[in-house]
Amino acid sequence: MGRKFYSLADEEFNRLFTEFRFTAYRLESLQRYDVSYEQDEFARFLSGEARGEFPGIAEWIDGTVAKAAAAGKAMSRVHVVELPLSDYVRFECAWAYEHTVEAGEDVRILPVPKQEWPSELPHYDYWLFDSTQLVAMYYEEDGSFSAAEIIDDPQRIVEANYWRDAAQASAIPYREFARKYPDELRVSG
Structure with a gap:
């Protein structure tokens, strides 16, 4: 296997998002991610506050998505x-996806009933850059980031391309999802 990254702030890891030439694709499988730069905003979301400044996602939107x-x-x-939907996915939709789509990211959602994972897709996260560079994303059970690993195995890279195509063909654009499932996007409680 290839290089491992143990921090989302790793400079070499972050260069992957500026040095790709054509495409960057992400498959997300978790129903909750626990990353430090979102904790305060997630708590505000759960308490019903309006979205205000969100430095972690603002940097992603302005510094990565819009520039790409x-x-x-x-x-x-x-x-x-x-x-x-979990409360975290509601948060991600309203406070992140809504804004990354506006900045130019093609966000798609594949809704499935609980415990009915699509058989053609893996149950783990990855990034695929230019269809040739695969980066597996590893998380703990609580959704906290563990590591990212560059995968050099050509067979796994081919599989990741297949999974990308299958997921994109089955998923619906974020805004269509929001129109189709408005009750799902409401905060519980």
Whole structure:
């Protein structure tokens, strides 16, 4: 296997998001991610506050997604989400996806009933850059980031391309999802 990264702030890891030439694709499988730069905002979301400044996502939107779009690069993701949605996925939709889509990211959602994972997709996260560079994303059970690993195995890279195509074909664009499932996007409680 290839290089491992143990921090989302690793400079070499972050260069992957600026040095790709054409496409960056993400498959998201978790129903909750626990990353430090979102904790305060997630708590505000749960308490019903309006979205205000959100430095962690603002940097992603302005520093990564918008710059890639301006350079003619395509960034996309599919998030497989279980229905009913977790509070975290509601948060991610309203406070992140709504804004990354506006900045140029093609966000798609693949809704599935709880415990009915699509058989053609893996149950783990990864990034695929230019269809040739695979980075597996590893998380703990609580959704906290553990590591990212560059995968050099050609067979796994081919599989990741297949999974990307299958996920994108089955998923619906974020805004269509939001129109189709408005009750799912409401905060519980």
